[in-house]
Structure formats: C-alpha cells, structure tokens
Amino acid sequence: MEEDTLRQEVLSSFIFKDKTTEKILDELTQMAAAICDTPISLISLVGKETQWFKSKIGLEIAETPIQDSFCKYAIEQPDEIFIVENPLEDIRFKNNPLVLGYPNIRFYAGAPLTTSNGLTLGTLCVIDKKNRNLSKLQIKALQILANQTIDYLEHKKEHIHQNDLLKKSISKFNKLSNHSLDALFQLEVNENKRIHFTYINETLKDLLPQLDTQDFKEHPSKALDFVHQEDRMMVENTFVDAVRHKKEWDITYRVFNQDGSISWHQSRAFPDQFSGNKTVWYGSFRDVTDKKNYLELLEKIIFDISHIMRRPIANMLGLIYLLEVSDDSDMLNNREIIKYIKIVSEEIDEEIQGLNENYQKIKTSFKNIY
DSSP: OOHHHHHHHHHHHHTOOSSOOOHHHHHHHHHHHHHHTOSEEEEEEEOSSEEEEEEEESOOOSEEEGGGOSHHHHTTOTTSOEEESOGGGOTTTTTOHHHHSTTOOOEEEEEEEEOTTSOEEEEEEEEESSOOOOOHHHHHHHHHHHHHHHHHHHHHHHHHHHHHHHHHHHHHHHHHHHTSSSEEEEEEEOTTOOEEEEEEOTHHHHHOTTSOHHHHHHOGGGGGGGBOHHHHHHHHHHHHHHHHHTOOEEEEEEEEOTTSOEEEEEEEEEEEEOSTTOEEEEEEEEEOHHHHHHHHHHHHHHHIIIIITHHHHHHHHHHHHHHHHSOTTOHHHHHHHHHHHHHHHHHHHHHHHHHHHHHHHHHHHHTTTO
C-alpha cells in the first residue's frame, strides 16, 4: 500500500478533516508563532490531493492543493525539521503560487507530526513573509511543540475510539436489556435523600403500561398508585427500611392491571455505596403471576396426593387385608370385597386423571415462558 494511501486512511480514522477549531491546537500554533517570531503558524495535515490546516494563525485560507504544499516535502524527512530560508532561490518553490502570490512565503520551517507507529501525517510549521532563519533554541522549541501536537492528536483519536466503543457497548446493552422479561433499573439515593431512577429499560412499559415512565423516573413513589391497597404500606416500609440500612430489598406484592385484574410483581434491588452519602441501587421489577399460579397449582397437587388420595388408598389396603384373612370358602364375601376394590380403583384412577389435568394446566401456563 502506498504511504499516502495509508496516511489518508489514518487521517480518516483521526476524524480531523473538519472545519472546527480546537483551543489546545490553536494555543500550540500561537506558541510556535511567538517563539519563532513569525506572522504565520499552521498545523497542516497532508492528504492525497490537498493539505488542510487544522489550526492556523495569520492565514486566511483553510487548505491548498497538494502540488503547492511545502509540507509534502517536510513529511519526507520525519526525523528532522524541514527549513526553506529563501523559496525564490529554491527550484522546488520559486514558481509556487504561495510564493509568487498570497501569502508571499519567504521563509518556511516545518516540524513533522509523526505518530507512534512511524507514519507522518503533516507538520507544525511557521512561515514568514521575509527572509530569515531560526536559532537552534527556536528549532528545538518548534520540535517540542510538534511532539506535543502529535501526542494530543493521538490521545484525541484514542478518546474518540474509546467513546465509540462505549456507545456500541451501551447500544448493545440497551438492545439486550429491552428484550429482558425484567424491568432492569438503576436507582440513586443522594446525600439529600432524593430518590430517582438514573436508568430503567423499556420492559417497564409492558409491566405497567399505565405508568408515565419519565414521571416515574423522577418520582418513584408514583408506582404505589398501582399497588394493591393492602400491599402499599408493606412495599413502602420495606423499601424505606432497605434504604435506611443499605441492605438488599426483595418483596412480592399485587398490582392492578389496566383492565382491573390483579397481577403479582416482585421487586429486587441491592445497594452499592459510593463516596459521600450517595447510594446506587441495581435491581429489577418482574411479573411473577405465572410463578404464583404455578405454586398454587403445585400446592393443590400436593394436597390432593397427601389428603384426597389417601382415603381411597387406605380403603383399598383395608379390603386387601380382608381378602388376606378371609376363608377361601367364603366366595360370596370375596366377590363383595372385589367389587369394592374395583370401586376404589376407579376412584384412584379418577383422582390421577385430575392430577394430570392440573399438570397440563401448569404446562400450558409456562410454555410461553421457558
């Protein structure tokens, strides 16, 4: 790959070909002009077809064609400052429009801006409209300023890169979070005991569509309006206690739906103490109605097994015992016992069918969850 093509790609990654000025870069060019006592100082970035000035002092134009550039020669010598003391006597520049016309260059000194990877992007240069030269101290100072300039540009690039990564991570988290069955949140309690949500995902709209999310973020107590009146005090008191003692909060309670029906919700959160008196809580809201229904059905099944089915089984065991102790000659009595065993067996079969129906209800209620 040609070096100018690689340079162009690197410059694009720096995102520096914009027209905005930057205070730090302007201060560096001002220092260069002041130290070298020149009316013009530039931070010039060299592209394929043009060179543009990221910062400029004493010059009205923002860019020039690459064929008119002094800096394209300077970047060919990345380890030293490129100096032209009299362009009119230099075959490379004597017919240059920047020499023959505005800004009438009669002196140029450019310190290459070389990245940590060894690629030279442009120069920090000083320009005068009269013939002159620089002292060794001025040349050294110009090089130091050039080093500071490229350090700033590389740090800015890294900052932009890290910001991009952060934005992508936040975007990815939001996509994952908003597809969660839980309404995930971050809640802050500051030193003045003010409570507000700093983050909550969109799942909250599914759990409580009648709640204004933005209003809820600033006024969390608004959610109590939708909590069952018998549970409100419990919800509020347990949360206040958790905040006061900075301990985990885990509570299940009833809420009213828009159609007037009741659902069960679970709220959980744990605290993270920061400097001062600020505490951040990380937690979730979840609809646990299906879980509650499951537990109720499970309790019914357990009750059926431990109570209802015990009676026919006890009866059958009693009848079997009578068969075991009866006289073989008492066939009539045995037939009667067998008849009752059949009745009890049918009762057990009926109860088992009932248990199976309850199991199917559980399976149906949970098939959309797992």
